[in-house]
Amino acid sequence: MSDPFENVRMQGPVCPIPHHPSDTVVIGHGSGGQMTRDLIRNIFQSRLGNEYLSQGNDAARITLSGDSKQIAISTDSHVVSPLFYPGGDIGRLAVCGTVNDVAMLGAVPAFLTAGFILEEGFPMESLTRIIESMASACEEAKVQIVAGDTKVVEKGKADGIFINTAGFGLIPEGRNLGGQMAQPGDAVLISGALGDHGIAVLQARGDLGFESGIQSDLAPLNHMIGKLLDAIPDVHVLRDPTRGGLATTLKEIACQSQICVRLREETIPIKPDVRMACEMLGFDPLYLANEGKVIVILPEYQVDNALNILRQSPYGKMATRIGSVESSNPEQVLLETPFGTTRILDMLAGEILPRIC
Amino acid sequence: MTPVTDSGTPDFLSGYRNADLVKKVLVEIHRKTTRPWALMEICGGQTHAIMQYGLDQLLPEQIELIHGPGCPVCVTALELIDQGLWIARQPDVIFTSFGDMLRVPGSKGDLFSVRAAGGDIRVVYSPIDAVKIASQNPEKQVVFFAIGFETTAPVNAMAVLQAEKMGLENFSILPANVLVPPAMHAILSSPNNRIQGFLAAGHVCAVMGYWEYPPIAEQYRTPIVVTGFEPLDLVNGILKTVELLEEDHVDVLNGYPRAVTFEGNRAAQALIERVFKPVDRNWRGIGMIPESGLGLQTGYQDYDAGQRFEIGQIQTEESEICIAGLVLQGVKKPSDCPAFGTLCTPQSPLGAPMVSSEGACAAYYRYGRKLQ
Numbered sequence: 031m032s033d034p035f036e037n038v039r040m041q042g043p044v045c046p047i048p049h050h051p052s053d054t055v056v057i058g059h060g061s062g063g064q065m066t067r068d069l070i071r072n073i074f075q076s077r078l079g080n081e082y083l084s085q086g087n088d089a090a091r092i093t094l095s096g097d098s099k100q101i102a103i104s105t106d107s108h109v110v111s112p113l114f115y116p117g118g119d120i121g122r123l124a125v126c127g128t129v130n131d132v133a134m135l136g137a138v139p140a141f142l143t144a145g146f147i148l149e150e151g152f153p154m155e156s157l158t159r160i161i162e163s164m165a166s167a168c169e170e171a172k173v174q175i176v177a178g179d180t181k182v183v184e185k186g187k188a189d190g191i192f193i194n195t196a197g198f199g200l201i202p203e204g205r206n207l208g209g210q211m212a213q214p215g216d217a218v219l220i221s222g223a224l225g226d227h228g229i230a231v232l233q234a235r236g237d238l239g240f241e242s243g244i245q246s247d248l249a250p251l252n253h254m255i256g257k258l259l260d261a262i263p264d265v266h267v268l269r270d271p272t273r274g275g276l277a278t279t280l281k282e283i284a285c286q287s288q289i290c291v292r293l294r295e296e297t298i299p300i301k302p303d304v305r306m307a308c309e310m311l312g313f314d315p316l317y318l319a320n321e322g323k324v325i326v327i328l329p330e331y332q333v334d335n336a337l338n339i340l341r342q343s344p345y346g347k348m349a350t351r352i353g354s355v356e357s358s359n360p361e362q363v364l365l366e367t368p369f370g371t372t373r374i375l376d377m378l379a380g381e382i383l384p385r386i387c
Numbered sequence: 388m389t390p391v392t393d394s395g396t397p398d399f400l401s402g403y404r405n406a407d408l409v410k411k412v413l414v415e416i417h418r419k420t421t422r423p424w425a426l427m428e429i430c431g432g433q434t435h436a437i438m439q440y441g442l443d444q445l446l447p448e449q450i451e452l453i454h455g456p457g458c459p460v461c462v463t464a465l466e467l468i469d470q471g472l473w474i475a476r477q478p479d480v481i482f483t484s485f486g487d488m489l490r491v492p493g494s495k496g497d498l499f500s501v502r503a504a505g506g507d508i509r510v511v512y513s514p515i516d517a518v519k520i521a522s523q524n525p526e527k528q529v530v531f532f533a534i535g536f537e538t539t540a541p542v543n544a545m546a547v548l549q550a551e552k553m554g555l556e557n558f559s560i561l562p563a564n565v566l567v568p569p570a571m572h573a574i575l576s577s578p579n580n581r582i583q584g585f586l587a588a589g590h591v592c593a594v595m596g597y598w599e600y601p602p603i604a605e606q607y608r609t610p611i612v613v614t615g616f617e618p619l620d621l622v623n624g625i626l627k628t629v630e631l632l633e634e635d636h637v638d639v640l641n642g643y644p645r646a647v648t649f650e651g652n653r654a655a656q657a658l659i660e661r662v663f664k665p666v667d668r669n670w671r672g673i674g675m676i677p678e679s680g681l682g683l684q685t686g687y688q689d690y691d692a693g694q695r696f697e698i699g700q701i702q703t704e705e706s707e708i709c710i711a712g713l714v715l716q717g718v719k720k721p722s723d724c725p726a727f728g729t730l731c732t733p734q735s736p737l738g739a740p741m742v743s744s745e746g747a748c749a750a751y752y753r754y755g756r757k758l759q
Binding site for chain 2: 311367368369370371372373374376
């Protein structure tokens with residue numbers, strides 16, 4: 031039996047005939063009418079629902095408790111391609127990316143908003159998987175999505191799905207972190223091995239030309255960071271080395287704080303298979319994106335304490351010290367090679383280009 | 388990882404990058420060097436590794452490393468790049484290229500800017516992927532920008548043969564391969580030449596062997612050592628070259644025996660000979676070098692994108708400030724350029740050597756800028 035509604039694509043609640051549940055996103059899902067309501071109820075509310083999202087008003091009303099007078103707010107748009115890759119997907123990325131950004135200021139991430147731009151024809155099954163992934167990431171990070179928006183654009187006007195999330199968290203009293211706070215004499219730590227996310231995404235794009243078991247490191251870091259800051263309130267800088275990688279992120283910090291970061295190359299953790307993929311493709315792992323790592327800059331005397339705390343988290347097992355902050359050569363990131371030579375690390379220039387041979 | 392395997396040879400990666408092994412060779416280089424010597428490492432990959440590990444900082448002051456013209460995107464002729472940009476702008480064309488090429492400036496713009504203006508430009512890791520794209524898009528003309536040295540020539544030839552076998556009429560290449568030995572002749576016969584010894588490019592020799600080199604060494608009384616790309620390979624290549632120079636002995640030695648034989652890869656050489664023939668070719672910044680490029684053989688000229696498209700006359704135009712040509716000839720260092728690091732950076736390159744990770748200017752910018 032062929033389905034008589036197979037080719038029906040309703041354009042919103044304008045027709046008295048009951049509309050057929052679609053297996054793909056259609057323009058009507060963004061109309062603001064019944065189809066939008068159904069989409070929100072069936073796909074979003076059922077998985078992400080909470081007391082705030084259920085209020086059903088134009089904005090969520092939130093009552094704060096506690097003494098914090100400072101909040102951290104961040105927003106991030108996620109346009110990753112492909113949408114699903116080893117170790118993650120755009121949904122988990124949209125939650126973790128924003129949770130981590132808020133946490134980097136020492137805030138406790140609590141609430142997110144989520145805006146979806148869907149391309150007409152996007153499979154409902156993929157949308158459901160993405161929302162389920164967001165729900166599980168929210169649960170792990172202990173945050174709630176309190177407001178959302180959905181728009182649908184014509185086929186060809188987007189790449190399946192784009193997700194914007196904004197995050198909001200309270201900064202506990204006494205925490206004062208930022209990229210401008212690094213001081214000469216500080217130590218530089220990294221919570222784990224670098225480059226996994228960048229290689230995992232390239233692999234999923236089919237760009238590697240070979241198989242590897244590399245998984246993205248995508249993870250919410252707020253609990254690990256919370257424990258670190260509870261024990262060591264005088265951490266100066268936390269920053270996640272996402273796009274542009276470790277080198278670009280440290281260069282930003284060096285400029286913000288007017289200091290020099292000196293790294294020891296042999297101490298920088300990179301997994302052998304990531305290193306091998308980089309060797310073959312001509313990439314520098316110090317410039318590859320990470321989504322589950324944090325750079326910690328803090329006073330020298332707290333190094334052992336901090337490493338112990340980080341290593342207790344599943345996301346910080348390979349935490350290690352990679353360098354120091356110095357006052358000479360401000361705005362520079364210097365890498366000491368195992369040969370005793372030194373070179374300058376600069377920002378990533380543009381798109382990472384594989385070299386020819 | 389241990390630096391040495393059971394058989395006593397250095398372990399791949401950890402061994403060839405082992406600081407202790409490298410330092411031992413450096414001590415030997417210092418001990419053997421009694422006079423100033425100017426050596427050229429031919430390949431951009433070698434320049435990159437030297438700068439990345441800072442090996443130049445560890446050599447005796449008498450040894451000067453001059454960076455050779457062995458960066459394939461850097462020496463690709465401007466008129467070929469302009470032709471590529473022209474083809475990439477045409478409707479119903481999918482233009483495929485190695486990644487490095489996208490940011491190389493032509494007379495006006497680069498492939499990135501053509502892509503931003505709507506051109507269908509795709510990065511491939513192998514020309515075989517471009518053939519696959521052609522078979523999947525029969526309604527489009529798929530063009531591969533066939534650049535590189537002898538290293539990429541066999542696979543570029545393979546792509547043409549595969550397209551022929553599959554009967555693909557919508558696939559063509561823009562032939563731009565260049566050859567190392569004619570460039571060595573050009574450098575050594577130049578009146579400005581200062582090169583006293585060569586570190587030959589290991590990967591090129593993996594394909595071609597080094598049977599082409601003894602006549603060059605003999606003719607110009609210049610020792611040549613086939614050299615790899617890891618720190619230990621590089622310092623070993625330098626040591627062997629210095630030893631030959633100090634003993635006033637002209638020879639061709641293989642310092643990269645784990646990858647290179649005298650004959651090279653005969654099957655790959657046969658592929659090149661079947662599909663390509665030597666042609667005169669312009670090298671960007673250097674000029675025309677006779678028989679230094681690969682054009683398609685008579686039977687394969689249908690696959691020449693330069694002939695398939697009616698490109699017409701293109702007026703090429705180089706930056707007036709950029710000294711890329713002198714850098715590529717080893718006459719000037721990147722840091723001698725007035726635009727280096729100011730007007731010309733990897734973000735907005737004036738010349739090709741600032742683009743590719745194998746380019747001497749990019750290597751200097753990334754690794755070699757000295758602290759104030």
